[in-house]
Structures are given as C-alpha cells and as structure tokens.
Amino acid sequence: MIGNFTHSLSAWLVNISIAMTALRTNLMRSILTTLGVMIGVFAVTLAVAVGSGAQVSVMQSINALGSNMALVFPQPDSEGGSRSNFDRGRLTMRDARAIEKQIDGITQIAPQLRTNIQLVVAGRNASTIAIGATPGYADVANVAADTGRFISEADVRSAARVVVLGPSVARKLFGGFDPIGETVRINRAPFTIVGVLESKGSSFGNDNDDLAIMPISTTRQRFAGDSLAGPDDLQMLFVGFEDGVSLSRAKRQLTALLRDRNRVRDNEINPFTIRTTEEFMKETGQVTSIFQIVLVAIASISLLVGGIGIMNIMLVSVTERTREIGLRMALGAKRSDIRNQFLVEAAVLCVIGGVMGLILAFASGFALTKYADFPVPIGLSVAIGAILFSAAVGLIFGGYPAIRASRLSPIEALRSE
Amino acid sequence: MALVEVRDLVKNFILGDEIVRAVDGVSLSIDKGEYVAIMGASGSGKSTFMNMIGCLDVPTSGEVRIDDIATSEMDSDALAELRNQKIGFVFQQFNLLARTTALDNVAVPLIYAGLNTADRRDKAKAKLEEMGLGDRLDHSPAKLSGGQQQRVAIARALVTEPLILLADEPTGALDTKTSEDIMQIFESLNDAGITIIVVTHEEDIAQHAHRNIHFRDGKVIEDKPVIDRRSTKDDR
Ligand SMILES: Nc1ncnc2c1ncn2[C@@H]1O[C@H](COP(=O)(O)OP(=O)(O)OP(=O)(O)O)[C@@H](O)[C@H]1O
Numbered sequence: 138m139i140g141n142f143t144h145s146l147s148a149w150l151v152n153i154s155i156a157m158t159a160l161r162t163n164l165m166r167s168i169l170t171t172l173g174v175m176i177g178v179f180a181v182t183l184a185v186a187v188g189s190g191a192q193v194s195v196m197q198s199i200n201a202l203g204s205n206m207a208l209v210f211p212q213p214d215s216e217g218g219s220r221s222n223f224d225r226g227r228l229t230m231r232d233a234r235a236i237e238k239q240i241d242g243i244t245q246i247a248p249q250l251r252t253n254i255q256l257v258v259a260g261r262n263a264s265t266i267a268i269g270a271t272p273g274y275a276d277v278a279n280v281a282a283d284t285g286r287f288i289s290e291a292d293v294r295s296a297a298r299v300v301v302l303g304p305s306v307a308r309k310l311f312g313g314f315d316p317i318g319e320t321v322r323i324n325r326a327p328f329t330i331v332g333v334l335e336s337k338g339s340s341f342g343n344d345n346d347d348l349a350i351m352p353i354s355t356t357r358q359r360f361a362g363d364s365l366a367g368p369d370d371l372q373m374l375f376v377g378f379e380d381g382v383s384l385s386r387a388k389r390q391l392t393a394l395l396r397d398r399n400r401v402r403d404n405e406i407n408p409f410t411i412r413t414t415e416e417f418m419k420e421t422g423q424v425t426s427i428f429q430i431v432l433v434a435i436a437s438i439s440l441l442v443g444g445i446g447i448m449n450i451m452l453v454s455v456t457e458r459t460r461e462i463g464l465r466m467a468l469g470a471k472r473s474d475i476r477n478q479f480l481v482e483a484a485v486l487c488v489i490g491g492v493m494g495l496i497l498a499f500a501s502g503f504a505l506t507k508y509a510d511f512p513v514p515i516g517l518s519v520a521i522g523a524i525l526f527s528a529a530v531g532l533i534f535g536g537y538p539a540i541r542a543s544r545l546s547p548i549e550a551l552r553s554e
Numbered sequence: 555m556a557l558v559e560v561r562d563l564v565k566n567f568i569l570g571d572e573i574v575r576a577v578d579g580v581s582l583s584i585d586k587g588e589y590v591a592i593m594g595a596s597g598s599g600k601s602t603f604m605n606m607i608g609c610l611d612v613p614t615s616g617e618v619r620i621d622d623i624a625t626s627e628m629d630s631d632a633l634a635e636l637r638n639q640k641i642g643f644v645f646q647q648f649n650l651l652a653r654t655t656a657l658d659n660v661a662v663p664l665i666y667a668g669l670n671t672a673d674r675r676d677k678a679k680a681k682l683e684e685m686g687l688g689d690r691l692d693h694s695p696a697k698l699s700g701g702q703q704q705r706v707a708i709a710r711a712l713v714t715e716p717l718i719l720l721a722d723e724p725t726g727a728l729d730t731k732t733s734e735d736i737m738q739i740f741e742s743l744n745d746a747g748i749t750i751i752v753v754t755h756e757e758d759i760a761q762h763a764h765r766n767i768h769f770r771d772g773k774v775i776e777d778k779p780v781i782d783r784r785s786t787k788d789d790r
Pocket residue numbers: 567568569574575576594595596597598599600601602603
C-alpha cells in the first residue's frame with residue numbers, strides 16, 4: 138500500500154518533470170497558452186470577489202441601520218387586503234407606546250419625524266435631513282455621539298433647540314473646528330450644537346453621515362407644520378428587538394396589534410407598512426446573488442476560451458511528439474502512462490496560469506478596495522477554489538488530447554515523422 | 555527451449571484497394587542465447603517481422619510466442635509490460651529524447667518499470683559506464699557522436715535486463731569503424747547470454763551472427779547457420 142503510493146507519487150513527479158521539460162522547449166507557446174488561462178482565472182476570481190464585495194457592502198449598510206429591528210411607517214400597504222379604506226396612513230405616538238407595552242422582546246422604540254432642513258452658520262450653509270428623535274434612537278439605530286452628547290429626555294420634554302450633527306454636516310459647516318457649543322441657524326431659528334455623531338461611512342455612494350438629529354418635540358413644533366394629520370402623528374417608528382427574537386413573528390404581532398388599534402376590518406388593507414431588517418437582508422441578498430451569478434457567468438466565458446486554447450495547444454503537442462509517444466510505448470509505457478503524462482502537462486499549464494491569474498486578481502482586488510472604496514475580498518477559499526478550478530480546466534480540456542495520445546498504436550507512432 | 559516462436563505469421567497492409575503482404579506465412583523459432591541476423595532486400599518484410607516479434611505491431615494472423623507466452627491474448631497493458639521487462643529495442647535512428655541527458659534517456663524504461671528516482675539513476679549510470687560512457691552522463695544527444703548515441707540507446711535497451719535485444723539496422727546510420735564497435739558490444743552481450751536479433755543489409759554485419767535468415771517478399775527463403783563466423787576478436 139505504502140510502496141504503491143510512493144510508486145505512484147514518483148510517477149507523478151516524473152510526469153511533472155517531463156511536462157516542465159516539454160513546456161520549456163516551447164517556452165513562448167507555453168506562455169501564450171498560460172496567458173489565456175490566466176486571464177480566465179483572473180476574470181472569474183475577480184467576479185466572485187466583486188460579487189461577494191457587493192454582498193458585504195449591502196449587509197454593512199443594512200447593519201448600519203441597526204441590526205435587529207422593524208420599521209413602521211404610516212403608508213397604506215396592500216398586504217392583507219384589497220379595498221382602499223384609508224386615503225392616508227396612520228401611526229401615532231399612542232400606537233408606539235402600545236407597541237412598547239404589549240409586544241415581547243423589545244429593547245427600545247424610536248419614534249421619529251423627518252424633515253429637510255437648511256443650516257446656516259457664518260455664511261456657510263448645508264442642507265440635510267433632520268431626524269426628530271428620542272434618546273432611544275441612539276440604541277436602535279446604532280448611532281452614538283463621537284464628541285459632545287446625544288439628545289436627552291430633558292431636551293425632548295422642553296422641546297429644546299439643540300441639534301446633533303452628522304460628521305459630514307459638521308465638516309461642511311465648520312471644517313476642522315470643534316462645533317460643540319456653537320450656534321447654528323436652522324430655517325432661521327438659532328440652535329445649539331450639542332454633539333457630533335460617530336462616522337458610519339458610506340455604502341454604495343450613499344453618505345450615512347449626512348444628517349442631523351434633534352428632539353422629536355422640537356421638530357414637531359417648528360418644522361412638521363401641516364404635513365401631519367394630528368398632533369400625535371409619527372412619520373417613522375423604529376422598534377428594536379433583542380437578539381434572537383424572530384422578526385417575522387414580531388412583524389405578525391405588530392401587524393395584528395396595529396390593525397386592531399386602527400379597527401381595520403378583515404378585507405381592508407393596512408394603513409401602515411412594516412419592514413424588518415431581516416426582509417431587507419433577504420431581498421438584497423437575492424439581488425446581489427443574481428448580480429454575482431451574472432458576473433461570474435460572463436467571466437467564465439473567458440476561462441472557456443482559455444480552456445479551448447489549452448486543448449488546441451495540447452493537440453499540437455501530441456501531434457508533434459507522436460514519435461516520442463511511440464518510443465515511450467516501445468520502452469514499456471502503458472496507455473495510462475501516456476495519458477497521465479499529457480494530462481499533467483495540461484494541468485501544469487493551467488495551474489501556472491491559475492496562480493498568475495490569482496495574483497493579478499489579488500492585486501486588482503487590493504487596489505479596488507483601497508482606491509475605489511469598494512470591498513473586494515479574496516479569501517483563502519476563493520484562492521484554493523481558483524487553483525482547483527484551473528486544474529480542472531486542464532483536466533477537462535487536456536483530457537481529449539491526452540486520451541487521443543494514449544490510443545496511438547506503438548508502431549504507427551514510432552514510424553511517424 | 556524456444557524463446558521466440560512464430561507460427562504462420564502473416565501481416566497484410568491495405569493500401570487503397572491493394573493488399574500488401576508484408577509478411578506472408580513465416581514459421582520459425584529462436585532459442586535462448588542465439589544471435590540471429592535477418593537479411594533481405596528492401597521491402598522484403600524484415601522490419602514488419604521484427605515489429606511483431608517486439609510486440610509493437612499485431613499480426614493479421616498467426617502467432618508470436620515470447621518466453622512461452624502467447625502474445626495474441628494479451629491486452630495493451632500486458633504487452634507494454636512484456637516490452638518493458640523482456641525486450642530491448644535498438645533503432646537505426648537511435649530515437650533518443652532530445653534535450654534530455656544520456657542518463658535520463660537510459661532511465662526512461664525504468665520509469666515504466668516503477669523504480670524510484672534513486673534506483674533509476676543508479677542503474678542507468680551503471681549501464682552507461684558498461685557502455686564506456688561514464689564521462690558522458692549529463693550530455694544531451696546533440697553533444698554526442700553517432701556511435702556514442704547508439705551506445706546510449708543500447709544502454710537504454712539493456713537497462714531493464716531484457717531477455718531479447720531487437721536491433722533494426724543498428725549500424726545503418728554509422729560508419730564502418732563505429733559499426734564494428736557496435737558489433738563488438740553485441741558480441742559480448744551475446745556471450746553474456748542475451749538473445750540478439752538484428753536486421754541488416756550488410757553481409758559483414760550478418761557474419762557476426764550465429765544464424766542468418768533471408769527474407770524475400772515476406773517469406774523466409776533461407777535459414778542457415780553461419781559457418782565462417784566473423785568475430786571482432788579476430789581483428790586483434
Ligand atoms: N504501415 C504500413 N502501411 C503500408 N504498407 C507498409 C507499412 N509498413 C510496411 N509496409 C509495406 O510492407 C512491405 C515490407 O516493409 P518492411 O518495412 O517490413 O520492409 P523492410 O524489409 O524492413 O525494408 P527495408 O530494408 O527498406 O527497411 C513494404 O512493401 C512496405 O511498403
């Protein structure tokens with residue numbers, strides 16, 4: 138058993154050394170053939186990496202939203218009914234309190250109003266979205282003050298004119314200066330800046346730092362105006378859940394509760410919409426998988442072309458070396474020996490191309506990550522996969538020429554010129 | 555006991571709508587230790603006959619027995635093993651692998667015999683030294699003379715210690731002096747017990763053998779012992 142193994146190992150080593158000699162003999166030809174495989178492996182590896190980079194990017198932006206939560210907003214949703222019984226959506230602070238009280242597994246709720254604002258300070262101005270929130274927003278939406286503080290219960294109670302800026306807004310208005318304690322005019326009213334948020338970067342060109350946060354009560358008083366139906370209305374409610382809580386079950390409970398509170402009848406649609414982070418992940422996951430499949434499929438065409446190049450050159454090699462094949466058979470080579478010799482030669486070509494393609498893909502992935510701010514992760518499994526895949530290309534496309542070589546008759550091969 | 559035994563051996567080639575009877579019903583046997591020269595005009599079927607004895611080609615009909623084994627029942631793997639273990643080939647054009655050292659050329663049959671690298675090197679080196687090429691181990695064929703190349707080829711044929719040495723016009727590409735050297739090697743190999751079958755056009759070369767077989771049109775027309783045998787020893 139051991140002897141058999143070392144024998145076959147030694148036979149493979151011999152084949153590799155025969156292959157190297159043959160490839161060196163036609164160096165230029167070998168390099169050009171390898172180039173085809175290299176480009177193919179490069180394209181496929183990069184496609185896989187870009188695809189999974191997109192996936193990572195999407196997941197990051199969903200995580201930036203807050204990890205385990207449901208978003209409720211007052212927009213009629215056709216799920217669960219057909220008749221349009223509500224011309225406008227409905228979601229109130231009382232609904233939010235009822236949700237917090239009656240549904241299990243909730244960590245925090247974050248009721249919100251949202252409005253576009255214009256900030257002016259010393260001649261500089263910026264426009265951004267203001268989120269009127271409560272202190273609980275920090276937890277649920279996974280944000281925190283980097284300098285200064287977040288809004289407090291007291292701010293909310295007194296409808297204080299305080300604002301927490303996103304880093305992008307702070308930079309636009311103050312450059313490198315510390316804005317804490319400064320006054321900024323928002324839609325002409327003076328506000329005190331009490332904090333600047335930690336950066337959450339950007340995802341897909343969307344700046345997560347371009348926002349401002351102020352107390353929900355302040356927003357209601359100064360900016361909401363006529364856009365709300367009632368003084369208690371909300372434009373958005375984040376409901377944060379403990380880890381491990383089933384969001385699909387939570388969504389069913391939320392729906393039932395809100396339908397009940399709004400006295401929605403069985404055949405009527407919801408005057409509100411509920412979306413969960415779980416749903417976002419699933420949907421975007423599907424989109425990015427399709428994106429990845431399409432990308433890899435296109436890249437595979439170049440690998441196919443590389444493989445055809447391998448087959449072509451192996452057929453030439455077999456024809457050129459027919460006499461050598463005959464000689465080896467005369468000296469005792471079995472059909473399987475000849476077949477393996479040419480298979481190894483094709484596989485060596487492909488693996489060399491595969492390694493070079495992989496190195497190229499690593500370099501490009503690194504450059505993309507660094508300079509284009511787009512994550513292109515090439516993991517160990519992708520690397521090993523690429524090498525095995527290129528070896529497989531060698532075996533598949535080298536297979537026919539190798540079998541053809543092994544089927545030659547010894548004497549006809551030996552007599553050929 | 556007959557080492558090579560041939561019964562009613564026929565080999566036809568079909569060229570267009572014409573059948574060429576290259577070997578046309580040959581029966582003979584060659585004993586262990588014999589030294590046989592096969593003669594005959596060009597196209598008389600000598601090479602075709604040798605190729606069938608060497609199990610490189612399959613007969614149209616008839617039988618070849620090597621060392622008392624019928625080759626007609628063997629598959630291609632078994633024939634490869636038989637060639638590897640029992641038969642050594644020497645060709646007119648040497649057939650060495652280019653860009654490959656003398657040592658590696660001689661070691662080729664040992665790859666297929668399943669020897670490891672160290673053993674292959676040792677045996678190949680020993681054979682080349684026997685052929686007087688101990689100082690040419692790392693030379694590629696292009697850097698060797700014709701006679702040296704043929705000696706490398708002989709070392710390769712002998713490296714698996716075969717029973718039979720088949721040589722199809724081994725001196726055809728060599729000058730007279732070098733041919734004599736090769737004949738001297740054959741003679742000492744035969745003295746050591748190896749059965750030799752050599753195809754040749756040259757009467758001089760044939761006179762070194764014990765037995766001359768003449769072919770004409772695929773048939774044996776004469777099969778006689780050599781009376782006045784020439785030996786390279788006579789020249790000294
Ligand atoms: N593969 C083949 N296909 C067709 N005809 C062949 C083939 N091999 C040999 N022949 C024919 O068979 C006959 C015998 O050929 P063979 O090579 O055995 O002759 P030979 O005695 O070795 O001649 P030479 O002394 O020139 O080498 C010739 O007529 C040749 O043309």
